[in-house]
Amino acid sequence: MLKHLTVISGKGGTGKTTITSSFAALAENAIIADCDVDAADMHLILQPETFETTDFYGLKVAHINKELCTDCGACASSCRFDAIDKFNVIDTCKCEGCAVCEFVCPENAICMVEKKAGEYYCSNTRFGPLVHAKLGAGEEASGKLVSDVRRRASELALECGKDVVIIDGPPGTGCSVIAAITGADLVLVVTEPTISGIHDLERVVQVAQHFRIPVVVCINKCDINMDLSQSISIYCKNNEINVAGMLPYDKSPVDAMIYGKSVVECFDNDFSSKVRSLWTEVNSSLSK
Amino acid sequence: MKIAIASGKGGTGKTTVAVNLALSLGNAQLLDCDVEEPNCNLFLGFDLKKQEDVTITVPQVDSGKCSLCGKCAEFCQYNAIAKLSDSVMLFPKLCHGCGGCVLVCPEKAITEKKRSIGVIEKGTNEQFNIELLQGTLNIGEAMASPVIRQLQTHMDESTVAVVDSPPGTACPVIASVADMDYCVLVTEPTPFGLNDLVLAVDVIRQLGIPFGVIINRHGLGDNRVEEYCRVESIPVLMKIPYIREIAVLYSKGIPFVEHMPAWKENFREMCRDICEFIPYRGLSQC
Ligand code: SF4
Ligand code: SF4
Numbered sequence: 328m329l330k331h332l333t334v335i336s337g338k339g340g341t342g343k344t345t346i347t348s349s350f351a352a353l354a355e356n357a358i359i360a361d362c363d364v365d366a367a368d369m370h371l372i373l374q375p376e377t378f379e380t381t382d383f384y385g386l387k388v389a390h391i392n393k394e395l396c397t398d399c400g401a402c403a404s405s406c407r408f409d410a411i412d413k414f415n416v417i418d419t420c421k422c423e424g425c426a427v428c429e430f431v432c433p434e435n436a437i438c439m440v441e442k443k444a445g446e447y448y449c450s451n452t453r454f455g456p457l458v459h460a461k462l463g464a465g466e467e468a469s470g471k472l473v474s475d476v477r478r479r480a481s482e483l484a485l486e487c488g489k490d491v492v493i494i495d496g497p498p499g500t501g502c503s504v505i506a507a508i509t510g511a512d513l514v515l516v517v518t519e520p521t522i523s524g525i526h527d528l529e530r531v532v533q534v535a536q537h538f539r540i541p542v543v544v545c546i547n548k549c550d551i552n553m554d555l556s557q558s559i560s561i562y563c564k565n566n567e568i569n570v571a572g573m574l575p576y577d578k579s580p581v582d583a584m585i586y587g588k589s590v591v592e593c594f595d596n597d598f599s600s601k602v603r604s605l606w607t608e609v610n611s612s613l614s615k
Numbered sequence: 616m617k618i619a620i621a622s623g624k625g626g627t628g629k630t631t632v633a634v635n636l637a638l639s640l641g642n643a644q645l646l647d648c649d650v651e652e653p654n655c656n657l658f659l660g661f662d663l664k665k666q667e668d669v670t671i672t673v674p675q676v677d678s679g680k681c682s683l684c685g686k687c688a689e690f691c692q693y694n695a696i697a698k699l700s701d702s703v704m705l706f707p708k709l710c711h712g713c714g715g716c717v718l719v720c721p722e723k724a725i726t727e728k729k730r731s732i733g734v735i736e737k738g739t740n741e742q743f744n745i746e747l748l749q750g751t752l753n754i755g756e757a758m759a760s761p762v763i764r765q766l767q768t769h770m771d772e773s774t775v776a777v778v779d780s781p782p783g784t785a786c787p788v789i790a791s792v793a794d795m796d797y798c799v800l801v802t803e804p805t806p807f808g809l810n811d812l813v814l815a816v817d818v819i820r821q822l823g824i825p826f827g828v829i830i831n832r833h834g835l836g837d838n839r840v841e842e843y844c845r846v847e848s849i850p851v852l853m854k855i856p857y858i859r860e861i862a863v864l865y866s867k868g869i870p871f872v873e874h875m876p877a878w879k880e881n882f883r884e885m886c887r888d889i890c891e892f893i894p895y896r897g898l899s900q901c
Contacts, residue, residue, distance in 0.1 A: 338626055338652055339625025339626035339627075339782050340624065340625055340626010340627060341626060365782070365785050366782070366810075366811045368807050368810060368811070371806050371807060386692065387692070405714075405718075407714055408713075420789055423711050423713065424692055425711060426692055426715060427713050427715045430690070430718060464814065464818040464821060465785065465788075465789045465818055465821070466785060469783075469785055498624075498625045498652075498782055499625075499651040499652055500651050500752075501752070501757055502757030505755070505757065519866075520866060521867075521868070522657045522866070522867065522868030523630070523652075523657050524866075526652075526654065526657055530652060530754065533754050534754055537754060552863065552867065555866060576862075578835070581836050584806050584836075585805070585836065585837055587806070
């Protein structure tokens with residue numbers, strides 16, 4: 328059965344991509360989905376060769392036909408998102424595509440149009456297929472794009488006979504995170520022992536539990552503050568969450584990044600061996 | 616003066632810069648617009664008082680009046696209403712509160728009620744001479760922009776407002792950056808940092824806001840970020856060194872200017888530099 332693992336962190340910069348790219352290198356038969364569509368980074372390490380590009384359409388946006396418009400102002404006054412100004416010009420960033428203006432316009436001067444909001448790609452990498460995306464600057468509906476990337480990744484996994492989809496999730500707890508974890512078999516939360524790290528961990532664990540998805544945790548940079556690492560372990564224990572690994576504060580991820588490689592490819596040191604055992608642990612939780 | 620602190624990505628030190636800048640300036644407002652994960656107060660420990668709920672309106676259907684015509688479900692662009700064989704079903708978390716269903720219902724069976732999706736809180740404290748305003752989106756809610764917009768209505772035009780923006784380059788970021796006088800982009804000197812910086816620069820240029828860069832964890836990684844800034848003529852406003860002391864203070868939730876007071880002057884000087892980059896504004900507001 329095809330399994331889905333989503334790697335998330337309450338916040339960016341905790342080492343999520345370092346870990347996911349190493350998992351990509353270590354997993355025998357996986358497909359990778361980079362769902363951090365707002366600021367995708369995985370391609371910097373995996374150096375994909377794209378073989379399929381699909382346009383992504385988010386929500387529609389309103390368009391006013393100036394020929395028909397009589398400046399009656401009905402649209403602007405019924406728009407709840409302040410997306411139409413006093414000159415009856417639509418601010419496409421504020422427009423949420425609800426179509427109320429189209430409905431109220433007495434002159435039928437408004438129609439809802441498709442707007443390309445980004446692209447997603449299927450690519451080959453040295454570790455197998457990667458599905459990744461680029462959302463246009465300032466575009467909304469990233470949750471929908473995340474769902475599209477995941478759907479394509481699952482299809483491709485079935486086509487190529489892969490047994491795991493490893494999903495690099497977006498930061499935060501909002502709609503794109505929800506889209507990245509729904510239906511996953513396991514969530515790995517990467518955290519770090521800082522005051523904000525604990526706080527973000529608690530929020531993101533609540534989200535996962537809200538959707539009843541099993542969680543394991545990895546504490547990165549664990550030796551930067553041993554007391555807080557201890558508190559995180561206790562928090563996890565109290566919530567029956569397995570701490571699947573603890574990684575030390577180390578420069579090797581950054582050095583590997585500069586070479587465009589994952590840490591397990593570049594180095595054979597304490598850090599990379601801990602990443603390997605993290606993968607073994609996560610993989611066994613996943614197969615349960 | 617309104618300064619946004621942004622970055623293509625989380626974890627580059629946006630909150631660190633926002634908090635330390637506000638503390639260095641003093642007599643400033645700090646607005647935490649990262650409503651999915653507001654973190655500024657972890658460094659300040661203010662006693663926050665709730666100001667108000669952020670609400671959006673969602674429909675409710677009077678089943679006595681409903682004729683099951685299905686027009687509401689057909690209209691809703693977000694699939695927040697489904698027509699079943701014997702009732703209409705609502706999914707409030709998908710609703711954007713546009714009010715369209717109320718307009719299209721021929722039986723006037725739909726009315727609206729308020730639903731809270733987050734809160735706005737405010738705090739000050741004796742030790743630090745700043746005011747913190749924070750918005751928090753409730754867990755499991757998807758729409759950050761209404762919380763950000765409502766938070767920004769609390770901005771006091773007469774002082775300096777420092778805005779901690781959410782990560783990424785999507786609409787919530789634009790909602791928090793759009794009306795600012797200046798934008799500070801925080802990045803790291805690594806290939807990832809550069810990749811995210813380029814995306815962020817793209818957005819800020821489109822918005823036409825003057826901006827500059829702070830390189831955090833300077834000394835780590837390589838010099839491609841500095842090279843890029845030079846080629847693109849982007850001012851590098853400040854470099855915060857990669858030293859363990861700052862990382863440890865951060866882990867404990869201590870703003871580093873409190874332990875390394877010389878940095879307060881660096882931040883103030885940066886702010887004076889920023890004023891020079893802002894067209895039509897004098898130094899008086901710094
Ligand atoms: S208010 Fe708009 S978004 Fe909400 S249910 Fe009605 S039509 Fe859908
Ligand atoms: S539009 Fe009005 S009458 Fe028709 S199904 Fe919806 S609530 Fe019922």
